[in-house]
Amino acid sequence: MAEYRLKTPLSNEDVEKLKSGDIVYLSGTMYTARDAAHKRLVDLILNGEELPFELEGAVIYYVGPTPPKPGEPIGSAGPTTSYRMDPYAPILIEHGLKGMIGKGKRNQDVKDACVKYKAVYFGATGGAAALIAKAIKKAEVIAYPELGPEAVRRIEVEDFPVVVVNDTFGNDLYDEGRKLWEKK
């Protein structure tokens, strides 16, 4: 297991060196989106319209934060369960998305897209929402404010802690980890 510090946007070179189990600290700009926002982003792609942010090299964080207290950039902001974004992720990956951050298993289509188009699925610690919020320095709603917690935000992060779950080689940390510790 290696440890990396990476700056967004991510390049093919960045993601191709990562292996499942590696610890990565991400810095730079990322975008937040959940179910409803994903559906809209994919509809835009299918209709040939412009997205609210540049997808090439982008990292999307699956999160619906709590409202910030006065003076805070964001409230508590841990990852949500990622499988709900599985129907939408492959097309975003095909169009340049390089990183996804969430928690929980992805389906085979997402894992295959990660291998084919070079992208990585990162796991953040679910429920560590107050801790993770410390890594988020700025947040601004840039699309779909009517979705409330599910709006698309541009966030600036510093040393955002994640673990590589699905890499560009088809590995899956959840399968490997469990196999290692399972007692028959």
Added chain:
Amino acid sequence: MRTVKYEDIVKSIRDMIIFSTTHLAPDMKKALEEAYENEKSEVSQAVLAQLLENAKIAEEEWKPLCQDTGLAIYFVKVGTDVKVEGGSLKEAIYEGTAKGYEEGYLRASTCDCFTRANLKDKAGYNLPPIIYFDLVEGDKIEIEYAAKGGGSENVSRATVLAPAAGKEGIKEFVKKVVSDAGPNPCPPLVVGVGIGGSFDMSAVMSKHALFRNIGTPNPDPELNELEKELKDELNKLGIGAMGMGGTETVLAVHIETYENRMCHIASLPVAVNIQCHSSRHAHITI
């Protein structure tokens, strides 16, 4: 007949919500510390360390432990010798919920099933809650509250087994639910199991089982034994903290049965309600 003021109930509920969503319950903290000590996998142990650090930050800053501050779930026991002055108990719980979530900067997570539109402007901030009322003797109102997140709820399951399936069938079902859930519900978990009653009652009991403090034994010695056996067997699954692989997948298994193990002669209902490592629960007696 004792009288309780409507505003007092609203305030008690508001305060309970804000405190319990920002302060990890003492039983959970102890259970996570023990899991940290016992975990054999370094990766999972690092996750548990993050969770304990998270609890510390949340407590110091009164910041929500998890961004999913859940649906508000209540089990309410109302004494027959107490009445609420100035409004109904149900309204007071609704108002206390909306106040707690809004004034505590918690997330409003209720939405329309079909349009998925957030209900905070239509029904009220994170309204409606889910409330189970029960009538009891006495002049007190006892309110148990949990903030129940969606991730762990999504992997919960209910079934009605054939009576012949017996205890082994129950164990197999619980193991399948936890195994299929894998990393998704944020392990290490508290597993609530409702056995007996009817299809719906087993599910309600599986939820109520999550309110018991970890470390409090089941009063039924046979069920207490079954809880321990299940916990040991579930920890052999190897799922570990956040599914990274490890020895500590389950913090506790809590079983409830209906009226001392009652069910229909043709049925064996079993429900499994999964709770995450943040298990935010509290209770007040008014």
